[in-house]
Amino acid sequence: xxxxxxxxxxxxxxxxxxxxxxxxxxxxxxxxxxxxxxxxxxxxxxxxxxxxxxxxxxxxxxxxxxxxxxxxxxxxxxxxxxxxxxxxxxxxxxxxxxxxxxxxxxxxxxxxxxxxxxxxxxxxxxxxxxxxxxxxxxxxxxxxxxxxxxxxxxxxxxxxxxxxxxxxxx
Amino acid sequence: xxxxxxxxxxxxxxxxxxxxxxxxxxxxxxxxxxxxxxxxxxxxxxxxxxxxxxxxxxxxxxxxxxxxxxxxxxxxxxxxxxxxxxxxxxxxxxxxxxxxxxx
Numbered sequence: 310x311x312x313x314x315x316x317x318x319x320x321x322x323x324x325x326x327x328x329x330x331x332x333x334x335x336x337x338x339x340x341x342x343x344x345x346x347x348x349x350x351x352x353x354x355x356x357x358x359x360x361x362x363x364x365x366x367x368x369x370x371x372x373x374x375x376x377x378x379x380x381x382x383x384x385x386x387x388x389x390x391x392x393x394x395x396x397x398x399x400x401x402x403x404x405x406x407x408x409x410x411x412x413x414x415x416x417x418x419x420x421x422x423x424x425x426x427x428x429x430x431x432x433x434x435x436x437x438x439x440x441x442x443x444x445x446x447x448x449x450x451x452x453x454x455x456x457x458x459x460x461x462x463x464x465x466x467x468x469x470x471x472x473x474x475x476x477x478x479x
Numbered sequence: 480x481x482x483x484x485x486x487x488x489x490x491x492x493x494x495x496x497x498x499x500x501x502x503x504x505x506x507x508x509x510x511x512x513x514x515x516x517x518x519x520x521x522x523x524x525x526x527x528x529x530x531x532x533x534x535x536x537x538x539x540x541x542x543x544x545x546x547x548x549x550x551x552x553x554x555x556x557x558x559x560x561x562x563x564x565x566x567x568x569x570x571x572x573x574x575x576x577x578x579x580x581x582x
Contacts, residue, residue: 332501466553
Protein backbone atom coordinates (compact mmCIF):
# COMPACT_ATOMS: atom_id res chain seq x y z
CA UNK A 310 0.00 0.00 0.00
CA UNK A 311 1.59 3.19 -1.16
CA UNK A 312 1.26 6.69 0.22
CA UNK A 313 -1.26 7.95 -2.32
CA UNK A 314 -3.45 4.90 -1.75
CA UNK A 315 -3.52 5.69 1.97
CA UNK A 316 -4.36 9.32 1.22
CA UNK A 317 -7.14 8.20 -1.11
CA UNK A 318 -8.62 5.87 1.49
CA UNK A 319 -8.54 8.54 4.21
CA UNK A 320 -10.17 10.97 1.80
CA UNK A 321 -12.82 8.42 0.81
CA UNK A 322 -13.60 7.73 4.47
CA UNK A 323 -13.95 11.49 5.05
CA UNK A 324 -16.30 11.89 2.08
CA UNK A 325 -18.49 8.89 2.83
CA UNK A 326 -18.67 9.55 6.55
CA UNK A 327 -19.70 13.16 6.16
CA UNK A 328 -22.11 12.24 3.32
CA UNK A 329 -23.81 9.75 5.64
CA UNK A 330 -24.10 12.47 8.26
CA UNK A 331 -25.58 14.83 5.64
CA UNK A 332 -28.46 12.45 4.98
CA UNK A 333 -29.03 11.32 8.58
CA UNK A 334 -28.40 14.32 10.86
CA UNK A 335 -31.54 15.70 12.46
CA UNK A 336 -30.49 19.34 12.52
CA UNK A 337 -30.50 20.63 8.97
CA UNK A 338 -27.90 23.32 9.61
CA UNK A 339 -25.49 20.61 10.74
CA UNK A 340 -26.30 18.62 7.61
CA UNK A 341 -25.40 21.65 5.49
CA UNK A 342 -22.09 22.01 7.37
CA UNK A 343 -21.32 18.32 6.87
CA UNK A 344 -22.00 18.86 3.17
CA UNK A 345 -19.16 21.41 3.23
CA UNK A 346 -16.84 18.72 4.64
CA UNK A 347 -17.92 16.22 1.97
CA UNK A 348 -17.39 18.78 -0.80
CA UNK A 349 -13.94 19.57 0.58
CA UNK A 350 -13.07 15.88 0.45
CA UNK A 351 -14.12 15.79 -3.21
CA UNK A 352 -11.86 18.79 -3.83
CA UNK A 353 -8.96 16.79 -2.36
CA UNK A 354 -9.82 13.96 -4.76
CA UNK A 355 -9.62 16.36 -7.71
CA UNK A 356 -6.20 17.45 -6.47
CA UNK A 357 -5.09 13.79 -6.29
CA UNK A 358 -6.37 13.36 -9.86
CA UNK A 359 -4.17 16.31 -10.96
CA UNK A 360 -7.20 18.41 -11.89
CA UNK A 361 -6.06 21.45 -9.92
CA UNK A 362 -8.40 23.90 -11.60
CA UNK A 363 -11.42 21.77 -10.74
CA UNK A 364 -10.24 21.50 -7.12
CA UNK A 365 -10.15 25.30 -6.89
CA UNK A 366 -13.53 25.62 -8.63
CA UNK A 367 -14.96 23.04 -6.24
CA UNK A 368 -13.86 25.10 -3.24
CA UNK A 369 -14.90 28.46 -4.70
CA UNK A 370 -18.19 27.54 -6.38
CA UNK A 371 -19.44 24.58 -4.36
CA UNK A 372 -18.28 25.51 -0.87
CA UNK A 373 -18.15 29.26 -1.37
CA UNK A 374 -21.46 29.70 -3.16
CA UNK A 375 -23.70 26.62 -3.14
CA UNK A 376 -23.10 25.47 0.45
CA UNK A 377 -23.47 29.03 1.75
CA UNK A 378 -26.72 29.34 -0.22
CA UNK A 379 -27.93 26.17 1.50
CA UNK A 380 -27.03 27.54 4.92
CA UNK A 381 -28.92 30.76 4.17
CA UNK A 382 -31.96 28.83 2.97
CA UNK A 383 -31.92 26.66 6.10
CA UNK A 384 -31.74 29.74 8.30
CA UNK A 385 -34.57 31.46 6.44
CA UNK A 386 -36.91 28.49 6.74
CA UNK A 387 -35.87 26.82 9.95
CA UNK A 388 -38.72 27.82 12.31
CA UNK A 389 -41.02 25.22 10.82
CA UNK A 390 -39.14 21.96 11.32
CA UNK A 391 -36.73 22.99 14.01
CA UNK A 392 -35.71 19.91 15.95
CA UNK A 393 -39.19 18.54 16.40
CA UNK A 394 -40.88 15.69 14.62
CA UNK A 395 -39.24 13.09 12.44
CA UNK A 396 -36.84 14.34 9.78
CA UNK A 397 -37.12 11.21 7.68
CA UNK A 398 -40.12 9.43 6.24
CA UNK A 399 -41.64 6.57 8.19
CA UNK A 400 -40.72 4.11 5.42
CA UNK A 401 -37.08 5.21 5.26
CA UNK A 402 -35.89 1.60 5.02
CA UNK A 403 -37.25 1.38 1.47
CA UNK A 404 -34.86 4.03 0.08
CA UNK A 405 -32.06 2.49 2.17
CA UNK A 406 -32.76 -0.87 0.57
CA UNK A 407 -32.86 0.71 -2.89
CA UNK A 408 -29.56 2.51 -2.30
CA UNK A 409 -27.89 -0.66 -1.05
CA UNK A 410 -29.21 -2.61 -4.04
CA UNK A 411 -27.87 -0.02 -6.49
CA UNK A 412 -24.55 0.10 -4.66
CA UNK A 413 -24.05 -3.67 -4.67
CA UNK A 414 -25.08 -3.86 -8.31
CA UNK A 415 -22.66 -1.14 -9.36
CA UNK A 416 -19.79 -2.54 -7.28
CA UNK A 417 -20.42 -5.99 -8.79
CA UNK A 418 -20.29 -4.55 -12.31
CA UNK A 419 -17.17 -2.47 -11.60
CA UNK A 420 -15.24 -5.35 -10.00
CA UNK A 421 -16.06 -7.71 -12.86
CA UNK A 422 -14.68 -5.30 -15.44
CA UNK A 423 -10.91 -5.97 -15.69
CA UNK A 424 -10.30 -2.71 -17.59
CA UNK A 425 -11.18 -0.75 -14.46
CA UNK A 426 -8.26 -2.25 -12.54
CA UNK A 427 -5.76 -0.12 -14.46
CA UNK A 428 -3.72 2.60 -12.85
CA UNK A 429 -3.13 5.99 -14.40
CA UNK A 430 -0.25 6.65 -16.74
CA UNK A 431 1.89 9.69 -16.09
CA UNK A 432 0.71 12.80 -17.86
CA UNK A 433 3.29 13.21 -20.67
CA UNK A 434 5.92 15.89 -20.16
CA UNK A 435 5.01 19.05 -22.03
CA UNK A 436 1.27 18.52 -21.81
CA UNK A 437 -0.14 21.48 -19.86
CA UNK A 438 -3.61 20.32 -18.89
CA UNK A 439 -4.66 23.73 -17.58
CA UNK A 440 -3.69 25.40 -20.85
CA UNK A 441 -5.45 22.64 -22.78
CA UNK A 442 -8.57 23.16 -20.68
CA UNK A 443 -8.58 26.90 -21.33
CA UNK A 444 -8.08 26.36 -25.05
CA UNK A 445 -10.79 23.70 -25.17
CA UNK A 446 -13.31 26.00 -23.50
CA UNK A 447 -12.93 28.82 -26.03
CA UNK A 448 -11.88 27.02 -29.20
CA UNK A 449 -14.57 26.77 -31.91
CA UNK A 450 -13.32 23.26 -32.73
CA UNK A 451 -13.91 22.10 -29.18
CA UNK A 452 -16.36 23.21 -26.53
CA UNK A 453 -17.16 26.87 -27.06
CA UNK A 454 -20.86 26.22 -27.73
CA UNK A 455 -21.49 24.13 -24.58
CA UNK A 456 -19.54 26.75 -22.62
CA UNK A 457 -21.72 29.58 -23.92
CA UNK A 458 -24.81 27.47 -23.34
CA UNK A 459 -23.75 27.03 -19.70
CA UNK A 460 -23.32 30.78 -19.28
CA UNK A 461 -26.76 31.49 -20.78
CA UNK A 462 -28.23 28.84 -18.48
CA UNK A 463 -26.58 30.46 -15.45
CA UNK A 464 -27.91 33.89 -16.45
CA UNK A 465 -31.43 32.51 -16.93
CA UNK A 466 -31.27 30.70 -13.59
CA UNK A 467 -30.06 33.88 -11.89
CA UNK A 468 -32.90 35.98 -13.29
CA UNK A 469 -35.41 33.25 -12.52
CA UNK A 470 -34.18 32.82 -8.94
CA UNK A 471 -34.36 36.56 -8.27
CA UNK A 472 -37.85 36.75 -9.75
CA UNK A 473 -39.18 33.72 -7.84
CA UNK A 474 -37.64 34.58 -4.49
CA UNK A 475 -38.49 38.30 -4.47
CA UNK A 476 -41.58 38.42 -2.33
CA UNK A 477 -43.51 41.64 -2.87
CA UNK A 478 -45.01 41.53 -6.33
CA UNK A 479 -47.77 43.86 -7.42
CA UNK B 480 -0.55 7.21 -9.24
CA UNK B 481 -0.94 3.67 -8.03
CA UNK B 482 -4.67 3.92 -7.31
CA UNK B 483 -6.78 1.64 -9.52
CA UNK B 484 -9.57 3.33 -11.46
CA UNK B 485 -12.13 1.03 -9.84
CA UNK B 486 -11.53 2.64 -6.43
CA UNK B 487 -12.79 5.96 -7.71
CA UNK B 488 -15.77 4.31 -9.39
CA UNK B 489 -16.72 2.44 -6.23
CA UNK B 490 -16.38 5.59 -4.13
CA UNK B 491 -18.59 7.47 -6.60
CA UNK B 492 -21.15 4.65 -6.57
CA UNK B 493 -21.27 4.74 -2.77
CA UNK B 494 -21.63 8.54 -2.72
CA UNK B 495 -24.40 8.33 -5.32
CA UNK B 496 -26.26 5.71 -3.29
CA UNK B 497 -26.00 7.81 -0.13
CA UNK B 498 -27.31 10.83 -2.03
CA UNK B 499 -30.18 8.78 -3.47
CA UNK B 500 -31.06 7.58 0.02
CA UNK B 501 -31.10 11.19 1.23
CA UNK B 502 -33.31 12.34 -1.65
CA UNK B 503 -35.85 9.57 -1.13
CA UNK B 504 -35.93 9.41 2.66
CA UNK B 505 -35.86 13.05 3.81
CA UNK B 506 -39.00 15.06 4.44
CA UNK B 507 -37.50 18.54 4.30
CA UNK B 508 -37.24 19.92 0.76
CA UNK B 509 -33.86 21.55 1.48
CA UNK B 510 -32.49 18.21 2.71
CA UNK B 511 -33.66 16.66 -0.57
CA UNK B 512 -31.59 19.24 -2.46
CA UNK B 513 -28.59 18.37 -0.24
CA UNK B 514 -28.93 14.78 -1.43
CA UNK B 515 -29.05 15.93 -5.04
CA UNK B 516 -25.77 17.79 -4.50
CA UNK B 517 -24.12 14.59 -3.22
CA UNK B 518 -25.31 12.73 -6.33
CA UNK B 519 -23.97 15.43 -8.66
CA UNK B 520 -20.60 15.26 -6.89
CA UNK B 521 -20.49 11.50 -7.37
CA UNK B 522 -21.03 12.00 -11.10
CA UNK B 523 -18.25 14.59 -11.18
CA UNK B 524 -15.78 12.25 -9.46
CA UNK B 525 -16.50 9.70 -12.18
CA UNK B 526 -16.04 12.23 -14.97
CA UNK B 527 -12.70 13.51 -13.66
CA UNK B 528 -11.42 10.00 -12.89
CA UNK B 529 -12.23 8.80 -16.42
CA UNK B 530 -10.56 11.91 -17.85
CA UNK B 531 -7.38 11.27 -15.87
CA UNK B 532 -7.20 7.53 -16.52
CA UNK B 533 -8.31 7.32 -20.15
CA UNK B 534 -7.69 10.59 -22.02
CA UNK B 535 -5.60 13.09 -20.05
CA UNK B 536 -4.57 14.86 -23.25
CA UNK B 537 -8.15 15.59 -24.36
CA UNK B 538 -10.16 17.78 -22.06
CA UNK B 539 -13.69 16.48 -22.65
CA UNK B 540 -14.01 15.01 -19.16
CA UNK B 541 -12.99 18.18 -17.34
CA UNK B 542 -15.15 20.37 -19.60
CA UNK B 543 -18.13 18.14 -18.85
CA UNK B 544 -17.38 18.42 -15.12
CA UNK B 545 -17.38 22.22 -15.44
CA UNK B 546 -20.76 22.09 -17.19
CA UNK B 547 -22.03 19.96 -14.30
CA UNK B 548 -20.77 22.65 -11.88
CA UNK B 549 -22.73 25.31 -13.76
CA UNK B 550 -25.88 23.22 -13.92
CA UNK B 551 -25.60 22.40 -10.20
CA UNK B 552 -25.28 26.09 -9.35
CA UNK B 553 -28.32 26.93 -11.49
CA UNK B 554 -30.31 24.07 -9.98
CA UNK B 555 -29.54 25.12 -6.41
CA UNK B 556 -30.32 28.79 -7.07
CA UNK B 557 -33.71 28.08 -8.64
CA UNK B 558 -34.54 25.23 -6.25
CA UNK B 559 -33.83 27.21 -3.10
CA UNK B 560 -35.68 30.23 -4.50
CA UNK B 561 -38.72 28.02 -5.09
CA UNK B 562 -38.49 26.57 -1.58
CA UNK B 563 -38.23 30.03 -0.01
CA UNK B 564 -41.14 31.26 -2.10
CA UNK B 565 -43.28 28.27 -1.08
CA UNK B 566 -42.26 28.77 2.55
CA UNK B 567 -43.35 32.40 2.41
CA UNK B 568 -46.80 31.56 1.07
CA UNK B 569 -47.58 28.29 2.82
CA UNK B 570 -45.28 28.27 5.87
CA UNK B 571 -43.93 24.81 5.16
CA UNK B 572 -40.79 23.19 3.76
CA UNK B 573 -42.05 19.61 4.02
CA UNK B 574 -42.14 18.12 0.56
CA UNK B 575 -45.26 16.05 1.32
CA UNK B 576 -47.28 19.12 2.25
CA UNK B 577 -46.48 20.95 -1.00
CA UNK B 578 -49.21 19.10 -2.86
CA UNK B 579 -51.21 21.84 -4.57
CA UNK B 580 -50.43 20.41 -8.02
CA UNK B 581 -51.05 16.80 -7.04
CA UNK B 582 -54.14 15.16 -8.47
